[in-house]
Amino acid sequence: MAPIPGAGLAKGLAVTLRTMTKRSVTDQYPDALPELPPRSRGVIALFEENCTVCMLCARECPDWCIYIDSHKETTPAATPGGRERSRNVLDRFAIDFSLCMYCGICIEVCPFDALFWSPEFEYAETDILDLTHERDKLREWMWTVPAPPALDPAAEEPKEIAAARKAAEKAEAARQAAQAAGTDGEAPA
């Protein structure tokens, strides 16, 4: 309820005038790069050395924008008389970013940590077909993937590190046990 007629109008004018005198919030993007928040979803990068062509990402993708081709290679048996192994070799890994909706499901489901979010976002193209990026480009983006953020100091140890540490401890224990056994065996002998 405005006590004076037109008070609301004056208030509107005051708001715009005040905004004009303040600094604008525009990022001058191409001149000054934006400060991206952690975990920015810019583009999906492929760490292809980790990929086993399990196809989980392609199957889980809601809009089917991941294309994977592969073939099997057999490696001769490592030991004479052993069985020869077959191995999946990646031929093509492409993501069509004109279809991708940046849901990140492929990254979530990848069991071997081959897909990562990169904050890189400057990959606009003038032709929509050029938005399908092949594995070399996806591999290049891997270099822009930031290191995972540091853990909370009070957090539980990461599982893989815990596993590695346990393995290392076990090996150390075994080595020490062996050493001990070696010296012990000498003593009674």
Add this chain to the structure above:
Amino acid sequence: MNHVAAHHPGFLSPTGVEITFVLVGLATLGAALLTVTTRQLVHAALWLVVALGGLAVEYLLLTAEFIAWVQVLIYVGSVVVLLLFGLMLTKAPIGRSPDADSENRWVALGVAAAAAVTLVWVVVDAFRSTWVDLHGVVQGSSHATGESLFRHWVLPFEALSVLLLAALVGAIVLSRRDGESAGAGSTSGTGKEKS
């Protein structure tokens, strides 16, 4: 007249004014003819703009400054807008309207010629010995118009206001009845039994 022109070599000498007057008059006449002969309704309205504008220039050349701009303001600025508004409201088509011809061309021509002859005769007869003094004081300035209007013609002026009021009320009454018979929701219930 000649020696005055020699004293003031303006852009338009009195003879220049006369020549311009005749040329603009011819253009106005042409535009008026196109107005009544074109088959395209909106084009007719636009030719009317040209004709009315031409008339305004004629007034200007006769030093009737005030009337000239009244002509522009009232006729070009509002009567033509009224016409165009009406044409647009009633879906004036682009292109020819076959029913724009009432098939009475010759009768209309006769009426127009008779009206023109009467008007010219009356005007010439009435102002036989009066001449517009082009190189003297401007005779149709707003000051002069106001002076004669409020010194000599006060009563017609007041009568005009009554006339305008009548026109206003008439327009409202007519449009209200139209609006209600068209089934438009109206706030007053008085007109319902009429339709």
Add this chain to the structure above:
Amino acid sequence: MDYFHGYSVVGLVAVVGVLFVTVAFASGRLLRPVVPTREKMLTYECGVDPVGEGWAHTQIKYYVYSFLYVIFAVDAIFLFPWATVFAAPGFGATTLVEMFVFIGFLAVGLLYAWKKGVLEWT
């Protein structure tokens, strides 16, 4: 002769304006491409093909606004010659009253229109 001088300058401005527009359009013709296609020449309706005709039911009662306007404009015209003389010696209060009578009638008309609900659109 000041009068004709003044208005010939006004006329010249109009001529300059017409020249400006002509030159602009002519040079535009030289500068711009002309690549007509059928789709370009279609009436624009936000991308879909035009539907129906460019006409919808419009209530003719809005036309009364234009009548109101013309009548009031004719009224307003008389204010101008009046404005130049009413304070001059020999006119004064009488002329003021005359104009008030004139405007009074029109104001009655406006009140009538207001009362009749013509000035509301719904």
Add this chain to the structure above:
Amino acid sequence: MNDTLDVLLRLVGVLVVFLVFPLLVGQTEHKVMAHMQGRLGPMYAGGFHGWAQLVADGVKFAQKEDVVPAEADRRIFQLAPAIALLPYLVVLIAIPVGPDGFVGQALDAGLFFVLAVMGVGVLGSLIAGWASANKFSLLGGLRTAAQLMAYELPMLLTAASVAMAAGTLSLPGIVESYHWWWTPWQIVGGLVFFTAGLAELQRPPFDMPVADSEIIFGAYTEYTGLRFALFLLAEYAGIVVLCALTTVLFLGGWHGPWSDGLGWLWTLVKTAALAFVVIWLRVSYPRLREDQLQKLAWTVLIPLSLAQIALTGVVKVVIS
């Protein structure tokens, strides 16, 4: 010879003002509007804060294809921008900038001339709306007509009020007889005049005829390239004319608070301030609905202007 040169200078001056000032207003609008919305506005064209943005726009417009829809009335469609633009150029010559003949051409009925000719410009958008053969254009044209008819009247009435106060219709004459107490005396009339002028120019918040969220761009929907640019130029030239006219009629033109020495500068400063207000209003207020527009004109502005006329008449007769 001297006379011819003088006239030529005035003509060139008017044309230059007509082509430059609207661009200045437009560029100011770009920047002011951006900052009022917490943005920066154009920053690249021309280098320094995008000062050449509108020049770049002009170059772009001139190179664009001129599309005339197949259904349109070709000739009239092409003519409409000129009709919308030219009246403002013609009007500009009668607006006084400084004392002692610093005006394109002083006319005895200057005020009346200006109002009459400005009314013609609307015909441009009207016939553009009709000739486009587009239903949105037609709606825009209808709204333009309705808006003109509602707001021309308060403009006329308040201008008459100033003419009464000055006792003349000549624009330099009006400024000549200005006293500082005119502004408080005519303040209501001034506000009504400015508001009605904004509405005639279809500037926000009175931009119903070009409401882009409803009818695309009203009468200008089908226009492209240069013709569209001319419509825009007409709008900004209209702002210049309206602000200059309000300055001359209600704010005392070249009269400054301290000295009249830099008269023309005062006129320009006041005009620029009003142009800023025009932009400011655009940023601050939402668009009025069509019925609100009509109601505002007929039930607020016209009664107010009639009251202003009564006040002016009484005060003038009492003091004379």
